[in-house]
Amino acid sequence: MHQPANTTSELGQLDRYWRAANYLSVGQIYLLDNPLLRERLQPTHIKPRLLGHWGTTPGLNFIYAHLNRVIRARNLDMIYICGPGHGGPGMVANTYLEGTYSEIYPDITQDTDGLRKLFRQFSFPGGIPSHAAPETPGSIHEGGELGYALVHAYGAAFDNPDLVVACVIGDGEAETGPLAASWHSNKFLNPARDGAVLPILHLNGYKIANPTILARLPTDELDQLLSGYGHDPLFVEGSEPSEMHQKMAQTLDEAFDRIREIQISARNGGRRQRPRWPMIVLRSPKGWTGPKDVDGKKVEGFWRAHQVPVDGVRTNPTHLDILENWMRSYQPDTLFDESGRLVGELQALAPTGSHRMSANPHANGGTLKRKLELPDYRQHAIEVPSPGAGPEEATRVMGNYLRDVIELNAEARTFRLMGPDETSSNRLDAVFEATERVWMEDIEPYDVHLGRDGRVMEVLSEHLCQGWLEGYLLTGRHGLFNCYEAFVHIVDSMFNQHAKWLEVSRTLPWRQPIASLNYLLSSHVWRQDHNGFSHQDPGFVDLVANKDADIVRIYLPPDANSLLCVTDHCLRTYDRINVIVAGKQPAPQWLSMAEAEAHCAAGIGIWSWAGTEETDEPDVVMACAGDIPTLETLAAVSLLRDAFPDMKVRVVNVVDLMALQPREQHPHGLSDKEFDRLFTRNRPVIFAYHGYPYMIHRLTYNRANHDNIHVRGFREKGTTTTPFDMVVLNELDRFHLAIEAIDRVPGLVSKGASAKQAFHSRLTEHHRYVREHGEDMAEIQGWHWRSKETID
Structure with a gap:
């Protein structure tokens, strides 16, 4: 077992690192100039428009600092997924402290001038967004919409046996439907072959203007809820920094000891049933370490800390004093040297090289991307001696092709097929000749096509299917999501977020291309023999067509051979979203393979x-x-x-x-x-x-x-x-x-x-x-x- 970190000196240094991250976070929200308060704060030093979110940020910084300690102590390969949407100040602050930010953006130097530029660019015209966006090193999770952090974390962990994904879930985010379903992802994680996910539920009590449900639950009831989801929750609660550092360090050591025990047992031939993975519940004040109150109104530990706790700073001298006292409470002179660089003993607390969460290659999945081995689709061609031959089921033919894709990439484990209980319904049954459905629960003797190591993932949540696939793609792998056409609308917003991520990523030279997000929409509007009006809606393509022209593609192959051509093409593309609409019912076949190739090439x-x-x-x-x-x-x-x-x-x-x-x-x-x-x-x-x-x-x-x-x-x-x-x-x-x-x-x-x-x-x-x-x-x-x- 690892020796836990509980010495006063070690935790004292960690507290200083946390204060440095908090200071940089506040500076990004407020300051244009005077980044280290080397002179009295003046109205001209303040941004004219104060934009950003403070409330969740100190908790995110606290977690980040403690995970850095664990990475160094255990030599871990870890990435950090920031669920609280607008925790961008903290994510940028930590990537800057680790040095990664300056490596990627050389103009943001590790000195006073670099700090000034770092602060100025945040939520500023021509600068960076307020959330953990593609511009943020170490991020694979767009923070613009809540609900998808945990499902992205599991997608990243699948087939990544040495990776740990630390996923912070905000208590506001925990109220969303997708996040509520995401707790079940632990039923699909195989400790023998997959990595680990450490969910950290961050309860700071409030959303924008209301309490959060989970934060108001009694601890025993919350424990029962999370235990019922199959987790082993560990609680860290309080507000006094020294006590909280001690609790968090001990709890993280306990959690990582348990993760290691689970993995060693599974990988040494132990029981392969679903384990009870640890998770952490961190209960800390919203706006922790910020102003306790402003103008006689409660701020810390209340929803007023959510965005900008002190407003009107340029015009209100009292508020200017509150801001200056707040920032000086972090003692920046003890954190940064004369040049404006983080002092050496604090620099030493961060991991180095690719062990930094902001520099981990899994958070820039294109750098790890391996070529997908594809079969010759022509081997699956349907003979069409004359137009109108058949009938054939186009997606069943596609299933034969996907079976070969799975077989060719079985050893590399770089391809998964996702779908909400519809693989067979959509006539892709042939894939089960090569693999099973992933299933970590009990398997009965009469069950069919269930297994611990399957490459097909089915769950009746379109959100989980898409989120798993996004996390899988963003960490360098390949896949396809098949869905009933009418119900792919459930992930409209997820599609939006991924399309925006790709569009921005393409403008960043350091972001390497990832495999495309590929949809197969079947059981479409025109054949709903078992269902009817509720299952008839072809409008997803209308949404897709709204996005940047070079990101999206929409294909409507008329028959099986053209479907084969289109599928092969889509699986070869990168940084795109491809939508294929194809029926599963027996239908006439129009084109020979040679004709289909020529037709699909022209479009x-x-x-x-x-x-x-x-x-x-x-x-x-x-x-x-x-x-x-x-x-x-x-x-x-x-x-x-x-x-x-x-x-x-x-x-x-x-x-x-x-x-x-x-x-x-x-x-x-x-x-x-x-x-x-x-x-x-x-x-x-x-x-x-x-x-x-x-x-x-x-x-x-x-x-x-x-x-x-x-x-x-x-x-x-x-x-x-x-x-x-x-x-x-x-x-x-x-x-x-x-x-x-x-x-x-x-x-x-x-x-x-x-x-x-x-x-x-x-x-x-x-x-x-x-x-x-x-x-x-x-x-x-x-x-x-x-x-x-x-x-x-």
């Missing part, structure tokens, strides 16, 4: 085999994006071809949705010349789209032919019904598409009256038939594509 193209045009000027363009819209478009073309043999129809299929944007707006976008070549400048375009119609208008609004683009998609009409009835309800079916073409082609309205009447009659018959028989008409179920040659 969009004319399917000449499907059209009837003989010149570059068709009468109508029938466009489609998505597997069901492609099917219905081709069926509509077949109807038009039979009704109007002389009509010139062009079929355009879109697999890369971003290709519709102008090239100036997206790297995959078409030039105006290319767009006009496909869609013409003046012919009607009937566009069948997988999602909400406005998306196509939004992407094409400034094209020359936009006024002639008529989009049909999901109109928020749904229920539990037959597959064809779903498209009819939303007027995306072949009959409505054909009628739209008749109405839009000049001179065809009167000529096509009888055809329109026939199509309306078929819709009326369909309506009657499905409500009487509960299935689609035989002509719909048995429809197949006929080539022009067959017709001729």
Whole structure:
């Protein structure tokens, strides 16, 4: 066992280090100049706008200082995840004290001038954010939104056997749904192969203006709650610094002794059941060591300490004195030498090199990234002797490919598949030929595909699936998240945060690229045989399209071979978010592998085999994006071809949705010349789209032919019904598409009256038939594509 740190001198030095971090944190919030108070504080030394959050910061600094001691004493590999969102002053302060900040940003030097720049940049135009953002060394966790710290911590620990992830959870954050679910992540952590997570629940009592729930629970009730989650909570409570240092040091030693015992037992062939991992509950005052009160109102230990405890400092001399007394209480002259550098004995308290939490390579995962070994996707190609072959389940074919991905990377353990209990439902069953689902609870003899070392992670929380994957990617690994299309909306905000992280990270030369976040959205809007309206929402792609153009990609492969091409491509990319939408039901197959490769490489193209045009000027363009819209478009073309043999129809299929944007707006976008070549400048375009119609208008609004683009998609009409009835309800079916073409082609309205009447009659018959028989008409179920040659 390690000898605990309990000597007065050692803890006294640690207290000075903590005071230095607190001093730098206050300075960042308040000061423009006079960084070490070498003269009396003046209004001109104060920032004109005081922005930042003090309340959580001293507790974060306290934890950081103590973890540094443990790292040095035990030679640990550790990263620090800061859950309290706006604890940025503390995170920046500690990375500066360790020297990492100056190494990455040489202009922020280890002297008085560097301190001045450090303070000035915080929450200042042209500077850095107030939270632990990508700019902060050692951070993998965007602090802008609460709820995801613990799930990110576990994602980082999976397949990282030597890593310890210290995760500080604010008591405000602990009230969020994602964090509440995250406590269950310990049921998926394998001590034999994974690293360790040390949750530190920081109870300082208050949010912005209210008490926090967990802080008001009696200690015995809180202990029962956390124990019920499967943790072994250790409590550190108080406010007197010397006592708290002693308690924290002893408690951390106890926690790390237990972690080591758990890992040694598991790795030496001991019991492999789920252990009860230690965690720490730190109860300390909000705004600890700050002003006790201001203007007769309580501050320390109350919500008034949350942001800026003393305001109006430039104009209120009394408040200026309070700030100066507060900052001088840390005794900066004893912490920094004449040059403004941290004194030598305190520098020695920080770990060195990559053992510094701010310099740990796991917190810059791109530096550890290993190439993902990928199989030849062509080996899984579906034979398509002619368009309309099949039917095949596209995602089942994809599952075979993912099985090989898992097998090829089994030894490296660098790929995981995440999903909310939907791997089999989404037809990815083949992966279970290569691995199991991770499960650390008891396994019954009749259970199937459960194991301690599985590469598939399933839990009925989209938040956990995404958070685990983000933590996994941010520490250098690879993965894919498969989800029902309608319920991926649950992680809308998580997607937002990750997209913002990537966008900022790309501007930082020291941040190395990480593997892309890849989504497979299946069980989509058009086939919900078991569910219905509640499971019908294709709008996630609308959110995705809002983000920076070079970050996001949206793919709608029309068949299995194109899905293989797209999946392989996405798994090879970095620093992006790729969204793939693909159905799991049996469907016709349109493209050979060679055709699929060419089509996916272009992202969009004319399917000449499907059209009837003989010149570059068709009468109508029938466009489609998505597997069901492609099917219905081709069926509509077949109807038009039979009704109007002389009509010139062009079929355009879109697999890369971003290709519709102008090239100036997206790297995959078409030039105006290319767009006009496909869609013409003046012919009607009937566009069948997988999602909400406005998306196509939004992407094409400034094209020359936009006024002639008529989009049909999901109109928020749904229920539990037959597959064809779903498209009819939303007027995306072949009959409505054909009628739209008749109405839009000049001179065809009167000529096509009888055809329109026939199509309306078929819709009326369909309506009657499905409500009487509960299935689609035989002509719909048995429809197949006929080539022009067959017709001729």
